[in-house]
Amino acid sequence: MARLLPPAFCLVLVGFITWYSPSLESNQLSTLRQLPYILCGLAAFVAILANHSRDLGAALIMLACYWLIRQYLQAPLDTEPAGQAYGLISLCLPLLLGILIILPNTGWRHLGFLVFISFISIFALIITSLFQWQPLWFTTLSPDLQESTFFELKVSTTASVLFLVAFILGFALPFLKNQQPDSSLPSCIFFSFITLAWFQIPHISATIFSAVGLLLIINQTHSLLNMVYRDELTQIANRRALLRDARNTGNTYALAMVDVDHFKKINDQYGHDLGDQVLKAIAAKLRQVTGGGRAYRFGGEEFCLLFKGKTADEVLDNVESLRKIIAEYDMTARDRKSRPWSQNTGEKKRGASRGKGNIRATVSMGLADSHNGLDFDSVLKAADRAMYRAKEGGRNQIRQ
Numbered sequence: 001m002a003r004l005l006p007p008a009f010c011l012v013l014v015g016f017i018t019w020y021s022p023s024l025e026s027n028q029l030s031t032l033r034q035l036p037y038i039l040c041g042l043a044a045f046v047a048i049l050a051n052h053s054r055d056l057g058a059a060l061i062m063l064a065c066y067w068l069i070r071q072y073l074q075a076p077l078d079t080e081p082a083g084q085a086y087g088l089i090s091l092c093l094p095l096l097l098g099i100l101i102i103l104p105n106t107g108w109r110h111l112g113f114l115v116f117i118s119f120i121s122i123f124a125l126i127i128t129s130l131f132q133w134q135p136l137w138f139t140t141l142s143p144d145l146q147e148s149t150f151f152e153l154k155v156s157t158t159a160s161v162l163f164l165v166a167f168i169l170g171f172a173l174p175f176l177k178n179q180q181p182d183s184s185l186p187s188c189i190f191f192s193f194i195t196l197a198w199f200q201i202p203h204i205s206a207t208i209f210s211a212v213g214l215l216l217i218i219n220q221t222h223s224l225l226n227m228v229y230r231d232e233l234t235q236i237a238n239r240r241a242l243l244r245d246a247r248n249t250g251n252t253y254a255l256a257m258v259d260v261d262h263f264k265k266i267n268d269q270y271g272h273d274l275g276d277q278v279l280k281a282i283a284a285k286l287r288q289v290t291g292g293g294r295a296y297r298f299g300g301e302e303f304c305l306l307f308k309g310k311t312a313d314e315v316l317d318n319v320e321s322l323r324k325i326i327a328e329y330d331m332t333a334r335d336r337k338s339r340p341w342s343q344n345t346g347e348k349k350r351g352a353s354r355g356k357g358n359i360r361a362t363v364s365m366g367l368a369d370s371h372n373g374l375d376f377d378s379v380l381k382a383a384d385r386a387m388y389r390a391k392e393g394g395r396n397q398i399r400q
Helices: 002-023 026-050 053-072 082-102 111-133 137-141 157-176 184-197 204-228 239-246 263-270 272-287 312-327 343-352 376-392
Strands: 253-260 293-299 302-308 363-369
Touching: 002 026, 002 184, 002 204, 026 053, 026 204, 053 082, 053 111, 053 184, 053 204, 082 111, 082 157, 082 184, 157 184, 184 204, 239 293, 239 302, 253 263, 253 272, 253 312, 253 376, 263 272, 272 293, 272 302, 272 312, 293 312, 302 312, 312 363, 363 376
Parallel strands: none
Antiparallel strands: 253 302, 253 363, 293 302
């Protein structure tokens, strides 16, 4: 739900500016018309610094689209080339954003992304040249694609279907691949559709494209801040997040230190790639802990579970249940080529091979709490000592 707050905020902002725009003075309107270039350009610059290919692609596409609107759509749509430019933009925009959704988020330096951006640039130059030399070429080629037949809105039915398909892809693909959902591209699609469907509203393109640029900046800033507190490999909270949350735990909390047994042997026998798979699998299980606990990667093969408002005795059963789940979980080693593209599919296959997996890892746990007013460092050291007692006692067990 938190990821829907920035798009909702930007949508409210669009409504406010649209309502207030008739009261704006000429110099303020001039600033509003230039604002999309500033905000989308800034979003592209932040994406370059953060190496976010999708956000960079979205910012560049929106910049190009707004430039075309300012260049060709400042005349009535029943005149040419404004009408055909409108029809072409309404078709190309969802197609390009849809392709961007499908492409892997590899970073903007990746060859595939550079080819994609080069294709867009060449395509834009060709279209611009055709508008200059043959103003009516698109009308002659596809006259039906400019008809406004979708609920009497400006945008055509064909373009509306493309927008809908791209929007569904933007929401569905992250869930199918078990990735973090991202509101940037679906929001770009949604806001673009609003712009084209209600194009007759004064200053709507400047208002909405400014909101899109702001949204991209907000989402990237949130993503960068999230990276500070999230472990890159396991995608759970990291040690810095643990120390941050420890300041807000109150006077009562329990802490479990978790260490993967014989992890060095796993790395030596199977290689570091498989060792990383083991850490990710265990982190996924730790994330499912009950009792109100939160999982953190402390470092290396060590993890932490923090239970706010609980004592060690109150969470012992939850931690013990988690230890058994990990001990009974079979992990099948796969190379990159044979690994399923969907993580959910991979989990189903691992579950189907229960009892026949290649690796079965266990964990040793140490449990402590903040009784007697111990500070967090003292609780952390107590849980660490208890974990080492568990390892010395034979591993795959919990000590307090």
